[in-house]
Amino acid sequence: MPLIADDTPPWFPLETERLILRDPRPEDFDDIHAYAERPEVVRYMAWGPNTPEMTRTVLDHWLEVAARWPRTEVSLVVEDKRQGRVIGSIRLTIQDEANRTADFGYTYHPDAWGQGIGTEAARAVLGAAFGPLGLHRVWATCDVENHGSWGIMEKLGMRREGTFIKHLKPRGQWRDTHFYALLAEEWGR
Numbered sequence: 724m725p726l727i728a729d730d731t732p733p734w735f736p737l738e739t740e741r742l743i744l745r746d747p748r749p750e751d752f753d754d755i756h757a758y759a760e761r762p763e764v765v766r767y768m769a770w771g772p773n774t775p776e777m778t779r780t781v782l783d784h785w786l787e788v789a790a791r792w793p794r795t796e797v798s799l800v801v802e803d804k805r806q807g808r809v810i811g812s813i814r815l816t817i818q819d820e821a822n823r824t825a826d827f828g829y830t831y832h833p834d835a836w837g838q839g840i841g842t843e844a845a846r847a848v849l850g851a852a853f854g855p856l857g858l859h860r861v862w863a864t865c866d867v868e869n870h871g872s873w874g875i876m877e878k879l880g881m882r883r884e885g886t887f888i889k890h891l892k893p894r895g896q897w898r899d900t901h902f903y904a905l906l907a908e909e910w911g912r
C-alpha cells in the first residue's frame with residue numbers, strides 16, 4: 724500500500740501558537756521575495772540571492788505542485804498569525820516511500836530569526852511526519868557553520884549522524900555538511 728494513497732487526507736495546513744503552515748498562494752510573492760532576495764538568507768544555500776524572476780519560478784513550481792494530491796513533495800509557506808504575512812517556508816519531501824523516509828528544510832526572513840520560529844514550525848512538521856504521515860525516519864542537512872539550523876535540529880532531539888567533508892560547493896568554496904536524523908520511536912521522548 725502506498726504511504727499516501729488517493730484517499731489519504733493531506734497532513735496540512737498546520738497551526739501552531741504563532742504560525743500557520745499552509746499551501747502557498749500567488750499573492751505570497753512579495754513576502755517570499757522579501758527574504759529570498761537577501762544574501763544573508765541564502766548564505767549557506769545552493770540558490771539565490773533571488774532575482775524577482777527566480778522567485779517567480781520557485782513560486783510557480785510550488786503552486787503547480789500544490790495543485791496535486793497525493794504528492795510526496797510538500798512546500799508550505801509559514802505565515803505569522805499576528806502579522807498576517809508570510810515569513811518563511813518549510814518543505815518536507817518523502818524521499819523513499821518503501822522505507823517511509825523523508826527529509827525537510829526551511830528558510831525564514833531575518834526579522835523572524837532568533838525567536839524560536841524555526842523550531843516551532845519544524846516541530847509541527849515532525850509531529851505530522853511521525854503522526855498522520857506515519858514516517859519511520861526524517862533527516863535533514865545543514866552547513867556546519869549554520870548554527871541556527873543545527874540549533875533547531877538539536878532542540879527537536881535530532882541526532883547528528885555524521886559530517887560530510889567538502890560535500891558541497893555552493894558558492895565556489897567547498898563546504899562541510901552535518902547530517903541529522905530522527906526515528907519515529909525517538910519522537911517525543
Ligand SMILES: CC(C)(COP(=O)(O)OP(=O)(O)OC[C@H]1O[C@@H](n2cnc3c(N)ncnc32)[C@H](O)[C@@H]1OP(=O)(O)O)[C@@H](O)C(=O)NCCC(=O)NCCS
Pocket residue numbers: 763764765767828829830831832835836837838839840841842843864865866869870871872873874875878
Ligand atoms: C537557520 C534558521 C532557519 C534558524 O531559524 P530561527 O527561527 O532563527 O531558529 P530558532 O530561533 O528556532 O533557534 C533554534 C536554536 O538554534 C540556535 N541558534 C539560532 N540562531 C542562532 C545563531 N545565529 N547563532 C547560534 N545559534 C543559533 C539556538 O540554539 C536556538 O535555540 P535557543 O534560542 O533556544 O538557544 C534561520 O536563521 C534562517 O532561515 N536562515 C536562513 C536560511 C537557512 O539557512 N536555512 C537552513 C538551511 S539548512
